[in-house]
Amino acid sequence: KNEVEQSPQNLTAQEGEFITINCSYSVGISALHWLQQHPGGGIVSLFMLSSGKKKHGRLIATINIQEKHSSLHITASHPRDSAVYICAVRGGSNYKLTFGKGTLLTVNP
């Protein structure tokens, strides 16, 4: 079993819909990252969080440390949001990131 599980693996939405991507992990962590990867492109860090909630524009990330679960929400989704969204965790005092397999989001106009 992977230490980091994401769901769904694939998600198709219509423009304007509210999107939720989930991430569950099985180890103790010091931080959780949400990353965005466009086809053929590099990875961009969206959020790094260790508790509570963060918001940036139309993106919201939440984490529940007790339940070992995080969600990434996109409000008013747009076709340019189409990308792979990856959850990654850093355990304890470790510098290593352990990644989920990613969620492929497609937003249709």
Added chain:
Amino acid sequence: GAGVSQSPRYKVAKRGQDVALRCDPISGHVSLFWYQQALGQGPEFLTYFQNEAQLDKSGLPSDRFFAERPEGSVSTLKIQRTQQEDSAVYLCASSLLGQNYEQYFGPGTRLTVT
């Protein structure tokens, strides 16, 4: 630019060839990471440098993989006698020192071994 750069962006190698992949981190970033991302998978850790010291190479899949960062800036990942299973995107990331700093990723090098 001010971001992490990698070269080449694409590399096709015949099985058995040696390849060298380069990473230019953000200036001043002490920490440098290499990751391997197979098609349809998330990245996996290969190795970590703090300045010129390679503190962790536990993710290197075999002794055919070798990484260096001799002056604490540019890093090179070398793969000897490439195999088809080495085909992947190789990502480099850099960060300031300390676990609370974000990692900034380069665009990756897509390696295809034929």
